[in-house]
Amino acid sequence: MSIERSERSERPTIVLCPGGPMLVRGEAVVQTQDGATHRTTRPVSAICRCGATSRAPWCDGTHKLLPKERRPD
Numbered sequence: 001m002s003i004e005r006s007e008r009s010e011r012p013t014i015v016l017c018p019g020g021p022m023l024v025r026g027e028a029v030v031q032t033q034d035g036a037t038h039r040t041t042r043p044v045s046a047i048c049r050c051g052a053t054s055r056a057p058w059c060d061g062t063h064k065l066l067p068k069e070r071r072p073d
C-alpha cells in the first residue's frame with residue numbers, strides 16, 4: 001500500500017495507532033497492492049493495518065476484535 005499526496009491538497013500527516021489503523025489527516029490518495037486507488041474524503045481517514053477489515057483499505061474497527069498477537073504493532 002502506498003499513500004500519495006493529492007495534487008490539490010497540502011501535505012497529509014500520518015499517525016500509526018498502536019494495535020490499530022493508520023490515521024491520515026488531509027487529502028491523500030491510497031493505492032492498494034492491486035493498483036486500485038482510493039481518495040480520502042474525510043478530514044481524518046483511518047486506513048486498515050491489520051488486514052481484517054471488510055471495507056479495505058479503510059479501517060472498520062475489526063482490529064479491536066482480534067487477539068493482541070494479530071494486531072499491528
Ligand code: FES
Pocket residue numbers: 019020021022047048049050051052053058059060061062063064
Ligand atoms: S486496523 Fe482497523 S480493521 Fe484493520
